[in-house]
Amino acid sequence: MELLDRYLQAVKKFLPLRRQDDIIAELRANMEAQLEDKESELTRPMTIGEQEDWLRKIGPPMMVAARYQTQQYLIGPSIFPVYWYVLRMAMLWALIIYSVVIAVIIPITTSNGSSVVEALLRIPSVLMTVAAWVTVVFAALEFVAARYPEKCPPIAGLSGNWSPSSLPPLEKESDGKRKGRSYPQAVAEIVFGFLFLGWLLLIPRHPFVIMGPGVYFWRSSPFQLADMWITFFWWIVALNVVQLIWRCTDLLRGTWQQSARLQQIAYKVIPLIPLIQLITVRDHVYVALKHPALDQLRHGNSVDTINKSVHMGLLVVTAIIAIQLAFECGQLAWDWYQKHDASH
Amino acid sequence: MTVSQNIFENLRLELRRGCLTLAVLVQLRREHYGYTLRKDLAANGLDIDESTLYPLLRRLETQGLLVSEWREEEKRNKRFYRLSSDGEVMLDQLLHEWQAINESINRILETR
Structure with a gap:
């Protein structure tokens, strides 16, 4: 039967080289026996259409061959x-x-x-x-x-030899x-x-x-920033660097869930330093004229207004951060007092 | 195929997989070649595809549970399989396990 030969040839191509002849010989014997049974039931040779239906039912050659392969993930x-x-x-x-x-x-x-x-x-x-x-x-x-x-x-954590005592402690919320x-x-x-x-x-x-x-x-424009902004800028950079170092350390130590109270206080103290420097600067000069001799008459008042506004803004920001700092310190003191009280 | 039909089909295949191995081992207490084994199983109500049965026989032989030999029968070379001595021990254990599971399921069903 030509169709069966073609089918087995196609299956063979997908079988492992070492075993393909043996598998094909067995498959051929089984399929030929099945074919004989079918034809004796029909009392005539199978038509091409019947043969195709039969092979289609067995499955595509690649799928049949794949069943003989070792299962590999x-x-x-x-x-x-x-x-x-x-x-x-x-x-x-x-x-x-x-x-x-x-x-x-x-x-x-x-x-x-x-x-x-x-x-x-x-x-x-x-x-x-x-x-x-x-x-x-x-x-x-x-x-x-x-x-x-x-x-x-065995892979650690997946074998039966793990120890329940090695489980990490419960992750607590610091203030509930x-x-x-x-x-x-x-x-x-x-x-x-x-x-x-x-x-x-x-x-x-x-x-x-x-x-x-x-x-x-x-x-x-005729304006320029005063030099103390450069110092302020580098303070902001320093604050960000400190924050990042702290956060990376928390991540590496596995304590990222909650910032320590000390960290929260430090994040308030560090920006206060340059802010205080800014608000105490001499004559509150934050913006100056590039060419005072030329522009003083025309833009002098504008510069004064800008400097007063910036100073006021800085005062408000400093006050907000100072209040937040006082609140954090108060909470820290209260927590300490409660812990101290509970231990006695 | 709907989602629930698909789930049923997957669960049915999982359920059948172990049972088919057990049935093949039981049937091979007497020697068979692939096609007659398939016919016997089908006659007992357990239809199994060629593409599932023949590789399964190879796998069980690789695991040492079956032995096989090529022999001529009706002018055709065929590979005959039967249970090995290791296969007999394994079959006893599996039958014991299967009976225990069966009894448990029946008990659970009765208590509903």
């Missing part, structure tokens, strides 16, 4: 939970590291804002590369574990009121923190990133 169920965990961690850390790198490198090397956009657009390809490498490593592990199970040690940060939220804060730092560092060389087209108006 790219990443099997035994290591999939570990793979999934490692994949998420690798991608989160890749995102953090990439953000740090672009936040540091771009302000040093870039000459225009498009580099920031290009760096951001590269994020998906970076993440896909990391995911591909993690998948390749785990696929290799699966391959080795399937062929040499006796040589593969505020909801703790989730892990993705903590990671997102770090990523955006680094991106913000990069943007901040671009400002001195490229004021366009903060002022937009207004920078051209500012450059052509």
Whole structure:
């Protein structure tokens, strides 16, 4: 029967080389016996259409051959939970590291804002590369574990030898009121923190990133910023660096759920220092004229008004932060008092 | 196929998978080649596709539960399978397990 021969030939192509002759011989014997049975039932040879129906019922050659193959997973169920965990961690850390790198490198090397956009657009390809490498490593592990199970040690956390005492302690909410940060939220804060730092560092060389087209108006205006703004700028940079270091440390130590009270106080104290410097500056000069001799008569009053407004604004901001600081300190003292009281 | 039909089909296949292996092992206490084994199972109400049965026989042989030999019968070379001594021990254990599960299910059904 030509059709059966063609069918078996097609099956053979998908079988493992070492066993294909043996499998095909067996399959042929079984199918020929079945064919004989069918034809003796019909008392005539099967028509081409009947043969096609019969073979169609058995299945496509590739599927029939696949049943003879050893079942192989790219990443099997035994290591999939570990793979999934490692994949998420690798991608989160890749995102953090990439953000740090672009936040540091771009302000040093870039000459225009498009580099920031290009760096951001590269994020998906970076993440896909990391995911591909993690998948390749785990696929290799699966391959080795399937062929040499006796040589593969059980994966920690998935074997029966784990100890319940190794479970991490319960994650407590520090004051019972505020909801703790989730892990993705903590990671997102770090990523955006680094991106913000990069943007901040671009400002001195490229004021366009903060002022937009207004920078051209500012450059052509008769005004200029006083020098103390440079000190203020670097204080803001320092505050962001401290925050990022603290957040990274929290993430590495596994304590990202809630900022320590001391951290919250530090975040209020650090900006107070440059703000106090600003409000105590001599004569409250924040904006000055580029050419006083030429423009004093025309723009002198405008400069005075601007300086008074900025001073008032700075006073309000300082007062708000000082009140928040006092509140934090009060809460800290109250918590300490309650703990102290409970222990006696 | 609707979602519920699809779920039923998946669960039915899962349920049948172990039972088919057990039935094949029981049937191979007597020697058979692939096609007659399939016919015997079908005659007993257990239809099984060629593409499932023949690879299953190979797998069980690789696991040492079956032994096979090529022999000529009715002018055609055929591969005959039967239970090995390891297969007999395994079959006893599996039958015991199957009976225990069956009894448990029946008890659970009776208590409803």
